[in-house]
Amino acid sequence: MVKKIILDCDPGHDDAVAIMLAAASNDIQILGITCVGGNATLENTKLNALKICSLIERTDIKIYAGSSKPLKYDLITAAHVHGKSGLDKDGDPIVVDASYNIQKENAVDFIINECHKNIDPIYLCPTGPLTNIALSLQKDSSIKEKIKEIVFMGGAALCLGNITPSAEFNIYVDPHAANIVLNSGIPLTMMGLDVTHKVNVNNEIIENIKKINNKASIFFAELMEYYSRFHRELYATDESPLHDPCVIAYLINEDIFNGKLVNVQVEENSELTRGKTVTDWLGVTKRKPNCKVITEANAKQFFTLLAKELAKLI
Numbered sequence: 390m391v392k393k394i395i396l397d398c399d400p401g402h403d404d405a406v407a408i409m410l411a412a413a414s415n416d417i418q419i420l421g422i423t424c425v426g427g428n429a430t431l432e433n434t435k436l437n438a439l440k441i442c443s444l445i446e447r448t449d450i451k452i453y454a455g456s457s458k459p460l461k462y463d464l465i466t467a468a469h470v471h472g473k474s475g476l477d478k479d480g481d482p483i484v485v486d487a488s489y490n491i492q493k494e495n496a497v498d499f500i501i502n503e504c505h506k507n508i509d510p511i512y513l514c515p516t517g518p519l520t521n522i523a524l525s526l527q528k529d530s531s532i533k534e535k536i537k538e539i540v541f542m543g544g545a546a547l548c549l550g551n552i553t554p555s556a557e558f559n560i561y562v563d564p565h566a567a568n569i570v571l572n573s574g575i576p577l578t579m580m581g582l583d584v585t586h587k588v589n590v591n592n593e594i595i596e597n598i599k600k601i602n603n604k605a606s607i608f609f610a611e612l613m614e615y616y617s618r619f620h621r622e623l624y625a626t627d628e629s630p631l632h633d634p635c636v637i638a639y640l641i642n643e644d645i646f647n648g649k650l651v652n653v654q655v656e657e658n659s660e661l662t663r664g665k666t667v668t669d670w671l672g673v674t675k676r677k678p679n680c681k682v683i684t685e686a687n688a689k690q691f692f693t694l695l696a697k698e699l700a701k702l703i
């Protein structure tokens with residue numbers, strides 16, 4: 390059965406790959422893309438979403454603007470990873486057709502209305518800070534019954550963070566929103582750094598995908614060439630974790646992944662550990678499990694799937 394999803398994102402190089410994977414898959418119907426401030430400002434993330442959908446000639450996908458900042462903290466962006474635009478890369482600039490614009494409806498209202506409009510519960514797939522999702526739940530908590538599952542990229546359960554030693558970027562940017570989602574009672578699956586750092590792109594993979602030689606694969610290669618620079622420097626390796634597409638790959642074939650249902654709560658205030666996803670892996674706190682934390686992936690299966698799907702695009 391085709392899964393109907395809203396992809397809430399902050400494009401972002403890896404968000405771009407998640408968008409392409411979702412757009413290509415016959416198992417997924419994108420109800421809309423909602424954008425949030427994160428990797429770059431909202432002005433940039435929404436423009437980047439328009440660029441990505443224009444490049445793959447999917448301007449039928451409607452894009453909505455959400456929150457420009459977290460619930461309580463000021464926005465922190467990741468220009469050191471994605472460049473100032475949020476989608477820096479070499480190669481030709483992407484032209485957005487003048488008729489392809491951000492929808493007038495706010496992302497939060499779109500999420501709420503789509504939840505109520507669809508007979509079957511839908512999937513929310515956030516790959517940026519969880520601000521839009523939290524605002525939607527705060528505005529109309531009845532949508533909880535209309536959401537099949539929230540599969541989100543964020544957190545670091547048993548591993549190091551990437552923006553601080555203890556926190557992953559998406560959760561760090563808006564820890565308050567993360568706790569609203571974690572305490573919502575909605576079925577949750579967390580694609581944190583524990584698993585995304587087991588799905589690493591490298592030059593061999595980039596070259597193999599580039600050989601597909603369509604616009605999407607060439608775009609993928611250009612994105613990864615830029616995106617790899619930061620990871621090469623920080624991790625002193627030629628491997629770069631492909632975080633956000635893990636969310637979409639999970640919806641297409643969850644057998645690629647493995648994890649455990651545990652309790653996760655987020656530190657909101659500590660200067661030292663803000664954004665830490667405190668994960669009760671051993672059940673010592675007796676807190677009710679609220680999230681399936683994914684820690685394992687079959688990287689070979691993932692990249693085989695990614696190449697197959699990108700080849701289907703323009």
Ligand code: RIB
Pocket residue numbers: 399401402403404427428467516517518542551557558559632633
């Ligand atoms: O920590 C990685 C996450 O933060 C990814 O979603 C990346 O796109 C950024 O949003």
Ligand code: CA
Pocket residue numbers: 398399400401403404427428516517633
């Ligand atoms: Ca992202």
